[in-house]
Amino acid sequence: MSAAQQAVKRAKYKTTVKDP
Numbered sequence: 001m002s003a004a005q006q007a008v009k010r011a012k013y014k015t016t017v018k019d020p
């Protein structure tokens with residue numbers, strides 16, 4: 001997995017699971 005893909009995955013996770 002490339003760094004770009006990891007960044008996208010993290011952004012998606014952050015959008016789905018909003019931080020309190």
